[in-house]
Amino acid sequence: MEKSIDVGILGATGAVGQQFIALLAEHPWFRVTWLGASQRSEGKAYRDASAWRLASPLPDDIARLGVDAATPGRAPKLVFSGLDSSVAGEIEGAFAQAGHLVVSNSKNYRMEPDVPLLIPEVNADHLGLLDSQALRGWKGRIVTNPNCTTVVLSMALAPLCQFGLKTVMVTTLQAISGAGYPGVASWDILGNVIPFIDGEEEKVETEPKKILGRLRDNRVEPHPARMSAQTTRVGVLNGHTESVSVALEQHPTPEVIIDAWQSFKGKLQLMELPSAPARPVVYLTERNRPQPALDVDRGRGMTVSVGRLRPCPVLDYKFIALGHNTIRGAAGAAILNAELMHREGLL
């Protein structure tokens, strides 16, 4: 293990920032050498600036590392961002301007026409958008990963696009870790369901169209499928469960659809990136799966599990999808994006 590439983390003390640190602790390429956070943390050792909340231990070297301001300058070229969206727009832009490659989990730039909204197995070619960011006068670049709910949905849908995806209806049952920390108050969610997540349905109805869209003339043509989402919060720590119905132009049998999921690879697996799961999508045959408690960590949290495919009396098929919202849906997604870019020579 060489760990030859220095990386920084923006928003290092937050929930996504901690997940970045945990996942990068064992990473074969990336070595965390810089941590940026808000002024409140600046100048402190990381262990004093953050309240570590993950079951995996805080690595000693990170614990001692000093926290810098969230401004370019001392950071290495490659910077992961777990910044809150209230500040991510300005800060990430400043880093890109200054020549950094920002691999962001924040929503701010996701829908910008010149910014890839990337799932390596699905739309690696969207990296072709990067060149046009030079028009902004940026010396660096920004790449984004989707919203946590969108990743799970898009990976379940990508293998279906070959059958002419026309319509998608989804109701989500989302884990509380998706709201960051402190996020959802226990008073609100213990033994309860909250049938509303601010801004989430808009993302879920919009982002997949860009992800599944076609790159043409340096632009992404959104996928034409119609999408409707209802998003809810349930008392689960990790793992977004999604109840999906789809209409397709063609009429594949269930076996053909399951085979499409099981054999789904994308460009990525060929390259054997460190964070890429052996199988991006796995179909489970048990009638009561996938479940967050049992399936969320499949592929070290990078595999989307699908199950219960059956005919839909209204559209064509319905099924359940599940993915790890803070790994495949956030920090792990961004790390995989950075790995892809390294392999593509874009670092």
Add this chain to the structure above:
Amino acid sequence: MEKSIDVGILGATGAVGQQFIALLAEHPWFRVTWLGASQRSEGKAYRDASAWRLASPLPDDIARLGVDAATPGRAPKLVFSGLDSSVAGEIEGAFAQAGHLVVSNSKNYRMEPDVPLLIPEVNADHLGLLDSQALRGWKGRIVTNPNCTTVVLSMALAPLCQFGLKTVMVTTLQAISGAGYPGVASWDILGNVIPFIDGEEEKVETEPKKILGRLRDNRVEPHPARMSAQTTRVGVLNGHTESVSVALEQHPTPEVIIDAWQSFKGKLQLMELPSAPARPVVYLTERNRPQPALDVDRGRGMTVSVGRLRPCPVLDYKFIALGHNTIRGAAGAAILNAELMHREGLL
């Protein structure tokens, strides 16, 4: 309070049976004088035969009441049934044969053509089916209430039928009390979602069509709407939450739909039955409601709460509905059915 009508409870020791006892404790008309259960309980005092699990206290007189076998004979004419479906078919049939009026929460007779599947506010006229039960040679009758998920959905849909209900898609987040006791193992549901409930989707796609159907020539013509359901279990004690999308033939505005819910009354309220809620359906304007923890007890558990009405990019409208699955969805529903029948002179 006169409590002039003696009633019996079949399946008195089970989860629904206990709910019957709790709700009838304060009932102005019905006095529980007979309890029937399996052989294991026969001959014991109720307090020794059952493990009381409700927060409301077990009434002293019921605690001392002896448990009889689940056979007709000593039971009063009116009998509520919370029997498990594995035995309800035979036992309820025997009681009807013997002249009892069985008001059942079990699934066994719900879809029989000559048995009303009743929600008093929605289809009180379906009581007209009762006469044809004489053709079975029964001296008594059977009336059923719907599955707990179906009640909530049907009450939310009934006010929409006037707009030409064409299509319904629903994903449910169901409480564990719907599975009875011991029901769902804590090992399976703590911090988890189970995306499968055996037989539930079939009921939800079938029962509402009978409930919303039209009585004609002593038969119910099923409502023609297409229905698709995905049913899941979540870690909630009481209250089924349902994420619904509908297509309508007409194009009512949201205001017109909300008014249809708010003003929904049915035949029932006019008669002021004791268990009838002042309002069967209530629309909540807060953007994050209804929630089981906050709204499940509305109308003493007999009101269905609806919220978040908004356009659906695929069908016409989407919204959230919530109801109490063991009150409006089980014991309370049956009691309301019996009240209606009393007022109609059918006892």
Add this chain to the structure above:
Amino acid sequence: MEKSIDVGILGATGAVGQQFIALLAEHPWFRVTWLGASQRSEGKAYRDASAWRLASPLPDDIARLGVDAATPGRAPKLVFSGLDSSVAGEIEGAFAQAGHLVVSNSKNYRMEPDVPLLIPEVNADHLGLLDSQALRGWKGRIVTNPNCTTVVLSMALAPLCQFGLKTVMVTTLQAISGAGYPGVASWDILGNVIPFIDGEEEKVETEPKKILGRLRDNRVEPHPARMSAQTTRVGVLNGHTESVSVALEQHPTPEVIIDAWQSFKGKLQLMELPSAPARPVVYLTERNRPQPALDVDRGRGMTVSVGRLRPCPVLDYKFIALGHNTIRGAAGAAILNAELMHREGLL
């Protein structure tokens, strides 16, 4: 119902403030006419200043009531305080100075020698301390109720004092509502136990000695029992469960102890105060009780439930106690204190 006494609520938008409003909605004497909160809320209608989080509905008249600054002046004489302890000291003092009778749930004045730490059934005579508050130059007075954990423990211990209470060891399993709102993050408590509550053990080891102490010469002599507490947080919404062991100087039989609990009345019940439970302490004979889900609302949340009395191999007896932390342990306790003072002619 006359509602002849105007009252104000300090900290009206917080968790305890909301509980005050809910409990006072149906109160026969007290009418809420004034709401005080932080500057952020000042001038707004209550419905706009607060996010109502209780299952019981926000009364319409309170919803429309304007929120005032937390300063004396326009408030009625009797003011309930659910202020956060970071500000309660100064604000409550200012109100007492200005002539208000402050019935406080905050910790700031609880251990002051001239302030009653009151549980009406236990130490109503401690109201005798009030006169000495005149020495502070206050035209008004402050009365406090104990910490939520302390109330439950003290009510379970009070009937044992007659046997010579020597030693108390307690481990608590506390509900999240005790931490206010937003309080405990769901990320921290879902499926978890937090074995630490800041400052709680100190209160539990100190406050009961004052409550159970003897008023002599205008001072309270602390009860001499030795007390040790370990306090933990569990995923329960309402209801603190306490595992208690005690050593006693005398050697009462279990039957004698149970009778002491069952017959415990205090001065209060004689006077039939509106919020006083028929029985302050109830002993449950089932071997697996009390439980928060089943017993927390006993006596409309004002009764402490006790169970599982048995010999302790180390001390003399061990048992389980349970009480409602936001009713008997907070807002309900304060209201009962005010009722007592009204009856004693102290308003």
Add this chain to the structure above:
Amino acid sequence: MEKSIDVGILGATGAVGQQFIALLAEHPWFRVTWLGASQRSEGKAYRDASAWRLASPLPDDIARLGVDAATPGRAPKLVFSGLDSSVAGEIEGAFAQAGHLVVSNSKNYRMEPDVPLLIPEVNADHLGLLDSQALRGWKGRIVTNPNCTTVVLSMALAPLCQFGLKTVMVTTLQAISGAGYPGVASWDILGNVIPFIDGEEEKVETEPKKILGRLRDNRVEPHPARMSAQTTRVGVLNGHTESVSVALEQHPTPEVIIDAWQSFKGKLQLMELPSAPARPVVYLTERNRPQPALDVDRGRGMTVSVGRLRPCPVLDYKFIALGHNTIRGAAGAAILNAELMHREGLL
């Protein structure tokens, strides 16, 4: 990895049996070649006989393995038992009689004078009891591990024995997985605490005295400490939390006690057994630890985490201990016992 030793599993389809299979899947020495279960499962492939409930996958070779009757004959010499105590007495005895070495997690033989109740780090010398089992006429032997709650407590107490352990008081907050499957009904535990676990307090007050006792003349003299336990169930999946107070004859400082925990090794670690954690006990300095959600998997579930050491106003010190009840408290404990016996040449 050789996997040179064949092992069988009694009670293979139960909760502990599944945990045995999961832990042995990667074991360097032990190869599962035989599965025994009740008649209901006999003759079926394991995948058909059991409902796999663990997040780790069921190994393919085990899935295909046929389930045998729970009778000696075809089983290998070394047999792990996760049998229910209702049948373990007879079946384990029959296996011992027939020459098997039974490494049992069941309670039936734990307190037998000639059966080691073993925690390798604590009382490895108790294996000396084994010889006297020949007096029963057994060709084989039985070794047991303690109750899940006892293991955690005993490991936390063992390093304190050198200071003259006099008194132990403990209140437990136990995970639902300790009750097996289906075990605790979700209806009973969601958002609740159950302050009673049948038979548990007796075990916790008895077993540690044997474990911490001294082997002399082929008998174990029980440790003389007085012990009192209150055991409760909370809504946690894995991990028993224990609130402990102790009295000691000597007066060590907190630093000395913490050092005793941190340096605790036992005979075991010297031998580097595969399942032995690098550190059997770890002291955590954060004031709100240990917590099940964060600390239960320490040392692959084999380390007991301790925290919050502070003076006890009644006894001498109080602290919190936590351990994984199905690994360190059940299957992992038994496997470690077998590893020790293998190293001691007792297989």
